[in-house]
Amino acid sequence: MPNDDRNLLDVLKFELEFLEQGGYGRLPRESWRTGFVFEDSPTCMNFNSKDHKPCSECLLMQFVPQEARKEQTPCIHIPLSPNGATLEALYRTGTQQEIEETLGAWLRTTIHGLEAEKMKQVTRLAPPERPLALDARIVLHSLAVTPDQLPKPAIRPYPLKYVAAWTMKDGNEVTIRPIRPEDEPLMVKFHGTLSDRTVYLRYFYSLSLSRRVEHERLLRICFTDYDREMALIVERTVTDTGERKILAVGRLNKLHTSNQAEVAVLVSDQYQKLGLGYELLRRVIEIAKDEKLSQVSAEMLPDNVAMQVITKRLGFKVRTSEDQTSVRALLDL
């Protein structure tokens, strides 16, 4: 019986981050081999532990087919792709790159599925037209307790302090504010305004519109845990029609493993060169400082001159990778 009380979604997200940070490529203790997936990851409940717990207690067991649950390392029998590829088979026939790509795809799909399920449950229990308090408790604190001594709420409220009006170089007024779940339809329209070149510069490959506007993907972006990430959007209301539009998005993603974050900016083609990219990144950095982070970084393609100009202007140290395929900008806060 699984006896692992960690949160499955947190564990899978951590594993994805470990993978994306190249965790399996560098094992400081055993430099002669790359890491075994799950077993050598900090997500394994036996990682660095002298007290070895049986795998039968691991929360990954729910993904292991019944017939493989008694194997010595059950997690290598998890089917990771629609055609049933397992680590056990990939170790024999696949390259390290294939293993990591298959694992990454499985983690992303499983995380999206779990998040979508969580959202469905919340919506079922508390539909937007009929908000419902599922539980309530009142705790009275002494007047001597200052606001910063009060316990933090489980879900951080909408960060109103990051809502501000701003004027673009063409004189038009916009609002810069943290994203909200109800922004999803505006995000769909925003993605429809992006050229192939802009998408390529942001994601480093051509991500189709249908993929960019997938409900599960946008749900993850719009339904933000403000403690872990922050997405600022630039919103404009067209005076004549009253239509609301998103013109740009800036993101700050905290890394689980350190006090650092990755930042990125995306401006709709029609509104580029109006100061939005610089202003969004400047604000994202201010948020990173408020969050007491120690460093932020941005990754860009070598021909992304605009982003290099902006990051340098904001004080980042900008360095091209040895193989000249990407540029990394780092800012100590």
Ligand SMILES: CC(C)(COP(=O)(O)OP(=O)(O)OC[C@H]1O[C@@H](n2cnc3c(N)ncnc32)[C@H](O)[C@@H]1OP(=O)(O)O)[C@@H](O)C(=O)NCCC(=O)NCCS
């Ligand atoms: C890169 C990007 C965010 C820049 O945003 P932007 O709003 O167009 O840029 P800004 O108007 O804030 O420009 C700031 C400065 O960058 C420079 N700049 C902007 N575009 C430039 C370009 N195409 N070539 C050279 N310099 C450029 C300018 O010097 C400008 O300042 P100035 O006009 O005051 O001298 C935007 O072009 C974009 O979304 N690109 C696609 C996605 C992307 O590359 N994201 C970054 C990856 S993390």
Ligand code: SF4
């Ligand atoms: S199944 Fe066993 S080896 Fe695999 S992650 Fe869980 S505890 Fe670690």
